[in-house]
Amino acid sequence: MTKLTYIAHDGTRFEVEAENGSTVMENAIRNAVPGIEAECGGACACATCHVYVDDAWTALVGEPEAMEEDMLDFAYEVQPNSRLSCQIKVRDELDGLVVTVPERQG
Amino acid sequence: MSDITHTDVLIIGAGPIGLFAVFELGLFDMRCHLIDILDRPGGQCAELYPEKPIYDIPGYPVVGAQELVDKLLQQIAPFKPGFTFNRMVTALERLEGGGFRVTTDENEVFEAKVVVIAAGGGSFQPKRPPIPGIEAYEGSSVSYSVRCMEEFRGHDVVVVGGGDSALDWSLNLQPIARRVTLVHRRPEFRAAPDNVNKMHALQEAGALDLVIGQVSALSGEGGKLSSITVKGPESEVVVPCTRLLPFFGLTMKLGPVAEWGLHLHENQIPVDTEKFETSEPGIFAIGDINWYPGKLKLILSGFHEAALMAQAAKHVISPKERIVFQYTTSSTSLHKKLGVPD
Numbered sequence: 001m002t003k004l005t006y007i008a009h010d011g012t013r014f015e016v017e018a019e020n021g022s023t024v025m026e027n028a029i030r031n032a033v034p035g036i037e038a039e040c041g042g043a044c045a046c047a048t049c050h051v052y053v054d055d056a057w058t059a060l061v062g063e064p065e066a067m068e069e070d071m072l073d074f075a076y077e078v079q080p081n082s083r084l085s086c087q088i089k090v091r092d093e094l095d096g097l098v099v100t101v102p103e104r105q106g
Numbered sequence: 107m108s109d110i111t112h113t114d115v116l117i118i119g120a121g122p123i124g125l126f127a128v129f130e131l132g133l134f135d136m137r138c139h140l141i142d143i144l145d146r147p148g149g150q151c152a153e154l155y156p157e158k159p160i161y162d163i164p165g166y167p168v169v170g171a172q173e174l175v176d177k178l179l180q181q182i183a184p185f186k187p188g189f190t191f192n193r194m195v196t197a198l199e200r201l202e203g204g205g206f207r208v209t210t211d212e213n214e215v216f217e218a219k220v221v222v223i224a225a226g227g228g229s230f231q232p233k234r235p236p237i238p239g240i241e242a243y244e245g246s247s248v249s250y251s252v253r254c255m256e257e258f259r260g261h262d263v264v265v266v267g268g269g270d271s272a273l274d275w276s277l278n279l280q281p282i283a284r285r286v287t288l289v290h291r292r293p294e295f296r297a298a299p300d301n302v303n304k305m306h307a308l309q310e311a312g313a314l315d316l317v318i319g320q321v322s323a324l325s326g327e328g329g330k331l332s333s334i335t336v337k338g339p340e341s342e343v344v345v346p347c348t349r350l351l352p353f354f355g356l357t358m359k360l361g362p363v364a365e366w367g368l369h370l371h372e373n374q375i376p377v378d379t380e381k382f383e384t385s386e387p388g389i390f391a392i393g394d395i396n397w398y399p400g401k402l403k404l405i406l407s408g409f410h411e412a413a414l415m416a417q418a419a420k421h422v423i424s425p426k427e428r429i430v431f432q433y434t435t436s437s438t439s440l441h442k443k444l445g446v447p448d
Contacts, residue, residue: 039227039357039358040150040154040155043154043155043158045154045155045158046154046355046357047355048357069292069294070268070296072291073267073268073269073290073291073292073296073354073355074233074354074355076235076236076320076354077320078291078320103236104236
């Protein structure tokens with residue numbers, strides 16, 4: 001199991017154990033992390049699971065692919081560390097990953 | 107007011123469940139007309155994830171969402187349903203002599219004996235960007251679509267976005283606006299390359315401005331916008347703006363359904379599980395939009411709901427007729443309706 005931490009907009013921390021192969025979005029929904037809507041259910045089609053990857057983790061998490069980058073156009077307050085959490089797959093190297101949920105989803 | 111279109115069953119929503127309802131209703135000789143806010147059939151399958159695979163349609167180990175929609179259209183073709191696209195149903199009223207009147211946002215009027223709400227997550231509507239205070243300018247300086255180009259003549263127009271809508275309207279409004287500024291968060295565009303090239307050509311000729319960044323603030327008075335602030339990678343710029351057109355894609359909202367006097371349960375319509383009828387007799391609700399104990403938002407559940415609803419709808423339309431249960435495999439009368447050669 002891999003440990004993930006979500007920081008909600010109000011600063012509340014949610015620490016969850018995630019299975020490898022699942023997505024960061026799925027674990028947020030499973031653990032009722034507020035602010036992740038995932039309207040499209042994980043199809044990379046809505047930009048409502050937008051998160052900011054903690055600076056210490058951006059290199060390991062990696063850059064969005066072209067399709068995700070396109071979809072990020074629909075998100076708000078996009079930053080260089082913005083990702084759609086449905087496109088981040090949990091794996092061993094991400095143990096300890098920290099992501100912050102923006103104030104509002106698209 | 108235009109002519110009234112008459113049909114047996116008016117279906118609100120042309121997603122997979124609305125489409126399959128045509129089949130089940132058609133087997134009982136009920137003619138259907140579907141209205142959808144999108145410009146084509148398929149609902150979420152077509153709009154949100156056309157290329158994604160679905161793995162839980164019985165009999166299909168895997169089927170693409172658009173492929174499923176295409177097959178449903180093929181399946182219901184024998185029943186010749188009517189379609190009205192790009193329209194939102196705004197009003198649903200009961201007629202005194204029985205049946206219902208349905209009105210769209212373009213004032214088209216339909217009369218039907220039965221209404222089926224198969225509206226999924228509600229109607230697709232443009233996303234409103236969370237720029238502080240934007241509500242105050244909506245309907246005057248801020249709009250999410252262009253209904254009449256003349257309203258933009260002589261204005262400082264700012265278009266926000268990087269897709270086809272943003273590029274199309276930047277190019278179309280450029281000749282009549284005082285100035286068009288296109289704002290996009292990055293230099294790459296999703297829109298058709300041809301239009302992106304045209305936009306860059308205008309930019310180079312000094313006939314259009316392109317600003318890379320995100321809109322962070324609006325300023326104006328009395329509902330009239332005068333400028334916007336765009337936060338770029340390094341600096342902020344203020345752009346004169348009297349008409350703002352943000353294009354941030356679509357989201358689903360329940361919309362006018364909430365105003366039709368139906369009981370609601372957290373943005374869903376409660377139904378019974380025998381007929382899938384709402385709190386209003388003669389109005390049914392199937393698919394993602396309904397709610398009952400144990401409800402699952404699955405396409406396959408919606409198909410089942412459509413089959414049971416059709417029996418009840420037949421009873422509403424022809425109360426005296428005995429409903430004979432038949433299989434499509436063997437019934438010669440069903441074969442005739444489906445156009446199967448004997």
